[in-house]
Amino acid sequence: MGDYNVDPNYDGPVRHVIYCRSDWATCFGVHETVAEVQDCYRKARVARNDPDYFPCGWLVEIRTEDGIAAIACGALARVTPRGFECEAGHEHVHAEVRHREGWEYAEDLDEAHQLFRAGVEPRTMAGQVWPA
Numbered sequence: 001m002g003d004y005n006v007d008p009n010y011d012g013p014v015r016h017v018i019y020c021r022s023d024w025a026t027c028f029g030v031h032e033t034v035a036e037v038q039d040c041y042r043k044a045r046v047a048r049n050d051p052d053y054f055p056c057g058w059l060v061e062i063r064t065e066d067g068i069a070a071i072a073c074g075a076l077a078r079v080t081p082r083g084f085e086c087e088a089g090h091e092h093v094h095a096e097v098r099h100r101e102g103w104e105y106a107e108d109l110d111e112a113h114q115l116f117r118a119g120v121e122p123r124t125m126a127g128q129v130w131p132a
């Protein structure tokens with residue numbers, strides 16, 4: 001395994017690729033470690049056995065050869081009474097709950113100010129109260 005088609009002067013790490021045949025929805029099909037493949041199978045198994053589990057769809061930024069790309073988090077997420085939370089630490093709260101509790105997500109400082117002026121408590125996308 002591995003890529004032998006490299007520049008002879010290349011002295012970076014050798015990338016090994018392991019094909020993953022799990023049916024985890026957000027898996028790209030290749031991993032660099034056996035542990036990652038095992039993790040995919042674990043997540044797929046948990047989700048298959050319990051409908052409260054699903055792949056986290058939270059968009060995260062990754063560095064690719066073409067720059068920054070946004071992909072779905074893909075960690076194991078679980079439905080909670082308020083929304084969902086995933087193993088990577090994402091917490092999402094449903095719109096009804098946010099409304100009832102009087103707060104809203106703000107993506108940037110401008111949005112946070114707008115919410116604040118409208119009498120709604122702004123919180124970061126991670127759910128923390130926006131630092132004043």
Ligand SMILES: [Zn+2]
Nearest residue numbers: 020027029040
């Ligand atoms: Zn996988």
Ligand SMILES: [Zn+2]
Nearest residue numbers: 056073086090
């Ligand atoms: Zn996540």
